[in-house]
Amino acid sequence: MSAKTRKEPPVPTQAQHPDSAIRVRPVEFGDLDRVIAIDSETTGITKTDYWYELFHRYGASRSRQRLFLVAEAKGAIQGFIIGEVRDWEFGSAPCGWVFGISVHPGARLAGIGTRLLEAICADFRHAGVDQVRTLIARDNSLVLSFFRSQGMMAAQFIPLEKDLR
Amino acid sequence: MKLQISTSLALYSVLEFAGNPKDPISAAEIAAKYEVSTHHLAKVLRELVRAGVIESTRGVGGGYRFAGNAKRLTLMDVIELFEDIGDRAAGREPGASTDVGQALGAVLAEIDEIAKATFRSITIDTMLKLIERQRGARRKMRAQPKIARRA
Numbered sequence A: 001m002s003a004k005t006r007k008e009p010p011v012p013t014q015a016q017h018p019d020s021a022i023r024v025r026p027v028e029f030g031d032l033d034r035v036i037a038i039d040s041e042t043t044g045i046t047k048t049d050y051w052y053e054l055f056h057r058y059g060a061s062r063s064r065q066r067l068f069l070v071a072e073a074k075g076a077i078q079g080f081i082i083g084e085v086r087d088w089e090f091g092s093a094p095c096g097w098v099f100g101i102s103v104h105p106g107a108r109l110a111g112i113g114t115r116l117l118e119a120i121c122a123d124f125r126h127a128g129v130d131q132v133r134t135l136i137a138r139d140n141s142l143v144l145s146f147f148r149s150q151g152m153m154a155a156q157f158i159p160l161e162k163d164l165r
Numbered sequence B: 001m002k003l004q005i006s007t008s009l010a011l012y013s014v015l016e017f018a019g020n021p022k023d024p025i026s027a028a029e030i031a032a033k034y035e036v037s038t039h040h041l042a043k044v045l046r047e048l049v050r051a052g053v054i055e056s057t058r059g060v061g062g063g064y065r066f067a068g069n070a071k072r073l074t075l076m077d078v079i080e081l082f083e084d085i086g087d088r089a090a091g092r093e094p095g096a097s098t099d100v101g102q103a104l105g106a107v108l109a110e111i112d113e114i115a116k117a118t119f120r121s122i123t124i125d126t127m128l129k130l131i132e133r134q135r136g137a138r139r140k141m142r143a144q145p146k147i148a149r150r151a
Helices: A029-043 A048-060 A112-126 A141-149 B005-019 B027-034 B038-050 B075-079 B099-121 B124-143 B146-150
Strands: A023-026 A066-073 A076-086 A095-103 A132-134 B054-057 B063-066
Touching: A023 A112, A029 A048, A029 A066, A029 A076, A029 A095, A048 A066, A048 A076, A066 A112, A076 A112, A095 A112, A112 A132, A141 B099, A141 B124, B005 B027, B005 B038, B005 B054, B005 B063, B005 B075, B005 B124, B027 B038, B027 B063, B038 B054, B038 B063, B075 B099, B075 B124
Parallel strands: A095 A132
Antiparallel strands: A023 A066, A066 A076, A076 A095, B054 B063
16 A cells, blocks of 8 residues: 555545544564554555554554554554655655555545654654655645645655556 | 636635625725726626625625635635636637647646646635734744844
8 A cells, every 4th residue: 555556535524533542652573463454445446465564564663763653543553654764865864754644545534644644753853853755645635634624735856757568 | 827817806805705704804804905997896796796705785785795615715726716727728829729829729728727726726714824824924023123034
């Protein structure tokens, strides 16, 4: 899963979790099935191997540079966020990168995405960086709007791509 | 990217009304603040009322009030009421069907798509937060002694 490839999910209908009932913590192996299910539901693609590999790199061997967090509410994992600190890409000073975030469609509009982003930003600050970036497909209005609502603005970088076929 | 005057007026107005959701604001107040003709603004406000973005209130202290959902209504929703941005239909401009014209058209279309995605991603609520942050930054700047600012 990545913010770049996620299809737009249905408009959420529930908003029941008080902010204090949300707990954000590092991912554990036992959370993976739920993470895979949330991703599968929101993207329409089940990527089990990808998530186990990601857990190996970002969860099990967690460091200040690599972060994989989950949000618990109502006794279940309701969302996750993944990111890392990237150093000196094309001369850019080290910064935090968020490359995956998702909240279960039934648990949206309850501040879970906000809490996840706040938590990873706090970890980025702790790792010594003072800027956070992400990359979103421009037709993914839902996630784009979320990051915009959190105060994120267009960056100094322009994403480019080329068809290699 | 340049918006038509009516579109800009609509955005100014919607943000004024959404920023003061309880108190009706008169067209004359908006016209004076943004230095535009009341006549032109009235046409814009009529369209916003027709679209359900704002509502008019009558009587003493009457005016207009925001009637939409600030967390759902995007800048694009408002813009599309007044113009079709990025409407660069191929072949409409002289030379557009040539190789050079098509290549230039591809670059301009790229810019339009980015602009549209930006407008679609920013809600009125997000804009109000941005306005508040800018106000805060200006207040902070004014509070700093001039010497510190020069340094």
